[in-house]
């Protein structure tokens with residue numbers, strides 16, 4: 001069954017604790033938490049302090065997506081703040097291999113993410129070290145953008161590569177996910193659907209999540 005990870009980027013930031021409870025009660029499996037530094041991407045969002053403040057509000061899995069340069073500087077802080085999965089970008093500056101190793105040492109699940117224009121081959125060297133591959137289907141930085149159509153093909157290719165390792169690697173997709181694109185990504189082999197604007201604009205998020213779990 002698909003794992004549904006609403007992206008808190010589309011929540012009302014003035015009441016993030018309540019919004020986290022809302023997605024938990026709606027049947028979300030994970031909370032997708034977008035961290036942006038104004039350098040790797042043009043936008044700035046939240047840091048470890050906000051994640052730490054959210055942690056007591058739900059037992060849901062915290063899926064932390066680091067859109068930051070030189071991420072190794074901050075993985076210890078995000079781990080202490082309560083992250084379960086910590087995903088870094090293959091395009092980011094700094095020691096990405098070291099960041100993944102450190103996330104593992106901290107007892108958390110490391111993930112690697114790639115942008116829409118980054119070839120699948122870029123993540124190949126990391127496949128035997130990560131628990132998650134996050135496929136971006138928009139250029140990261142902002143919610144509400146249009147799904148990039150090369151997503152499902154990349155997902156199929158990564159599915160084959162991940163399965164060939166013999167290890168359990170989850171594939172997640174992020175950007176422009178709605179009922180239609182989510183279903184297509186699931187058919188291509190995705191395990192996790194991270195979705196912001198589409199899920200948060202639903203009057204009945206629980207009903208929508210229930211439909212996704214029937215894919």
Ligand code: DX5
Nearest residue numbers: 007140141143144176196197
């Ligand atoms: C974008 C973020 C996404 C964002 C997706 O850079 O990584 O997680 O919340 O938003 P939607 O689902 O609206 O494309």
Ligand code: ZN
Nearest residue numbers: 032034065174
């Ligand atoms: Zn994200």
